[in-house]
Amino acid sequence: TQLLEQSPQFLSIQEGENLTVYCNSSSVFSSLQWYRQEPGEGPVLLVTVVTGGEVKKLKRLTFQFGDARKDSSLHITAAQPGDTGLYLCAGDDNQGGKLIFGQGTELSVKP
Amino acid sequence: DAMVIQNPRYQVTQFGKPVTLSCSQTLNHNVMYWYQQKSSQAPKLLFHYYDKDFNNEADTPDNFQSRRPNTSFCFLDIRSPGLGDAAMYLCATSRELAGNYEQYFGPGTRLTVT
Structure with a gap:
């Protein structure tokens, strides 16, 4: 069974700080997706990375896919309280639509 | 807007x-x-449908069942x-797009059991 290790599990920071969330696996994924989930809502897709070494930016969020497509990171610059939520990474390992989810990172950004 | 709708939101x-x-x-x-x-x-x-094909996860309890009468509803x-x-x-x-999903x-739906 493939695993996707996500860290840290919890992160509490002040507004304006930078942070990085990591997802690591010993297995190769054809693509990796990042989601943000706010309390009481479903996860919302932020980005999909497909190519090894790929970097995608979404405003203050930077997503990177490792060269070997086994790991990924999410970097947030100058975090804001609106960034608070559960961040999930999920890898596609070619199981016909099934995703392998990381454990999630609970981010709290305090004003 | 195209979307996924769940009802009810609280049960x-x-x-x-x-x-x-x-x-x-x-x-x-x-x-x-x-x-x-x-x-x-x-x-x-818990499970997923690929078209009409039902795929149950091995550790999903028998207490959970699913139906997909057509493409739009589950x-x-x-x-x-x-x-x-x-x-x-x-x-x-x-759906598959360039080999990825x-x-x-x-x-x-938030389920409460009393």
Whole structure:
């Protein structure tokens, strides 16, 4: 069974700080997706990375896919309280639509 | 807007009383999923449909059943809810695009078991 290790599990920071969330696996994924989930809502897709070494930016969020497509990171610059939520990474390992989810990172950004 | 809709958003049922959760989609995606999510944890896949083909996860209890009468609708039936089944239930859809699947989630149904 493939695993996707996500860290840290919890992160509490002040507004304006930078942070990085990591997802690591010993297995190769054809693509990796990042989601943000706010309390009481479903996860919302932020980005999909497909190519090894790929970097995608979404405003203050930077997503990177490792060269070997086994790991990924999410970097947030100058975090804001609106960034608070559960961040999930999920890898596609070619199981016909099934995703392998990381454990999630609970981010709290305090004003 | 194309979307995934779940009804109801909040459901309260009694211990042992059957309950059905509903999901519909306007995305015309051929794959639909049901997940169970407990507080601050990752969603746990219960089962999914690839077109009409039903795929049950090995550790999904028999208490959980599903129906997909057509492309747009999918139902989750919990035959005899226990206290441990209280959770957020998420429906998601996807389709293959260039060999990859992006999943789109509904807002979820929060199930309370009394």
